[in-house]
Amino acid sequence: MKLEIGQIFIRDIQFDAVSRIENNILYVNTQELKALLLEDEHLASVDFEIAKPGEKTRIIPVKDVIEPRVKVEGGGGIFPGVLAKVEAVGSGRTNVLKGAAVVTTGRIVGFQEGIIDMSGPGADYTPFSKLNNLVLICETVDGLKQHAHEKVVRFAGLKTAAYLGRLAKELVADEVKTYETPSVKEGMLKYPDLPRVAYVLMLQSQGLLHDTYVYGVDMKQSLTTMLYPTELMDGAIISGNCVSACDKNTTYHHLNNPVVEDLFAKHGTELNFVGVIITNENVYLADKERSSDWTAKLVELLGVDGVVISQEGFGNPDTDLIMNCKKIEAKGVKTVIITDEYAGRDGASQSLADADASADAVVTGGNANMVIELPPMERIIGHKEAADVIAGGFDGSLKEDGSIVAELQVITGATNELGFNKLSAR
Template sequence: MDLKIGNFFVKDIQFGETTSYNDGILTINKEEALNFVKEDEHITDADLLIVKPGDEVRLVPVKEAIEPRVKVESGETIFPGYTGKVAPAGNGITHALKGCSVLVVGKHWGGFQDGLIDMSGEGAKYTYFSKLKNIVLVADTDEDFEKREQQKKNRALRMAGHKLAEYIATCVKDLKPEEVEKYELDEITKRNKEVSDLPSVVLVMQPQSQMEEMGYNDLVYGWDANHMVPTFMHPNEVLDGAVISGSFMPCSSKWSTYDFQNNPTIKKLYREHGKTINFLGVIMSNLNVALEQKKRAALFVAQMAKSLGADGAIVAEEGYGNPDADFIECIVALEDIGVKTVGITNECTGRDGQSQPLVTLDEKADAIVSCGNVSELIKLPPMKTVIGELQSLARDGLSGGWADDEILGSSVKEDGSIIMENNAMFCGDQVVGWSPKTMKEF
């Protein structure tokens, strides 16, 4: 596969008469964009806002983040099988608006899988998205059946964000990009000796796929990942819209669609390919509920890695708790067949940091990169502007918020300050590879 991503570096975003891109300035016709969003009859109320790094803005409940992109040659959508018909991803030319994202925020109702972003102050350091210029779609839907449910599919809102991201990026479809990233790997059996003699590495990704009811899990070419068995994928497919985020995991553990589109681990492996490693590709695995299912998936992954000739593997899980069993099972299965393996995950060590970090452990899992503690308490002062509804953090069962605690009270205080667990920080742990967190020595 030969993928070229043409980048346009957004210096500023503004509203104006025409949706266009010129000399780093992205201009959006707000009325036309909202009319496009409201073509979906399930969107009952919507507004479009712009927030930038340093703004005194708090966003909650945040549901999704997408990088605006458009396919140049094929005429297909950027999310095949989801916003358009099933078609190959990972080939051809895709144009991307860099340094910005489309954020989807609920106008009122939040849930277990939604999170919070602060664009300035102490809270800004906890999430990558505070560093981006964000086009914020804040909206509500007619999905009354789930408004007060703790677990939401957020179907209409998420799809509105994905479609809006492509709608906005259409303005650069016919422009010359400022930079072109090239992603190409030769067929594994046809690589030259210099590359083939390097240590061979495969990336194992475990996207969230535990929910047996459809509509919550990550999607692969529009297919619910719960239906999958471990599957070998070209890394270009992941970077080019074949995989999109679901609506299930506690939010700090979530991989947003933006994270799949810009996966730093994949990009780093690409940079080292032919220099220090032979990058084989991606095994897209799944997360299961029953122990037998977890063991079966791990066996699939190990067999596939061995057959590909992997010397080493990186395993990254989306989530924690029940998925820890899949994560460790997979690492052990790889180590048992002689594939040296490193894991990437966050931890749930309790608010005091003294609980077992993963639900299950094994002495063979002796190389794990930690991306932070989901239970860490975070206290943040009031913010000048709230987009969405602050009370959703306390009222609606966000994974890091609560309505009342016998010691701490409500997550949302009368003055607008908050106390919450890291769990509710939108994509805060960044297991995909760009967590800002580090170790602290005592």
């Protein structure tokens, strides 16, 4: 399967009477977009703000971040089974608005939305401070329970990303990258001497507000299965969760999965990247056992030499991570796991909720309990009082002057367990 990613570099976003992309500037007609989004009867209001790198701007509470993309050639559409009809994606040509993102905020859904600071110390910890963000402030009608609330905001974000993506359908890309995965047989013949590597991608599926969707399927109801890596780039996987902001994988992360990117970078020269095994992180022990058995079985069936395993969330999913690692190592296949740590504010506590001697190659995204101070910002998009209740915040996190003292947990994407960032700990 082969996919070309056409990158259109977006250097600015502006509101305008006509939505379009011109000279690498994204112009948005908010009236048109608003009308489209308010078709959802559960959405009471939606407002738009633009947040640019370097501004003294804070977005809080952030639910999801999404990169606008559009299918130019090849089967299916972006976000198949969710916005586009169910059809396999991952081949042909996809255009991407590189450097732009849609960020959703509004009244808090659960406890676990995060913060994006566009400048200052907090900006160093989130990749989204480097993007031009179109922020959607979504307020739902009264009386909506959290599940429905989450869904409304999720869809508003996806629809906006698809709307913006469509503006790039006819454009000539500034840069084109090509990704190709041969079949298992072709790959073995083509690269007989290279180690064969698969990627085990663990998806958050602990329950409502902690869900991930694959081609529209709720991942907690799925058995472990396989994808071509390029399917991720077309939105086969979307985030529907409100797990702690620092280590939840937003839809943006799924579209730009860094393990996929870095395995492709060495594909054909140092290794043979065979494919992606996706598995869930359910809460019941029987599910955990079944899913990790299945992961190890698929790894064995593919006959790979090594796997990278990435995690989402912490605590409960630590057990899934260790089960996957232990069972795959027991098959004689080498593993590296990517996780993050909850070592306490002083860094002196045990970092993970589970451990096993076979997990002897670990990459960490840092200690999420570390306390940081975020200075006041000139502009707040969203609801600043969320700082006291989001995961990582505490009573009194929000100071009178608007500064926030909280754990690193509060920052969207800070300790990402796909290895998106350079942050680590020792």
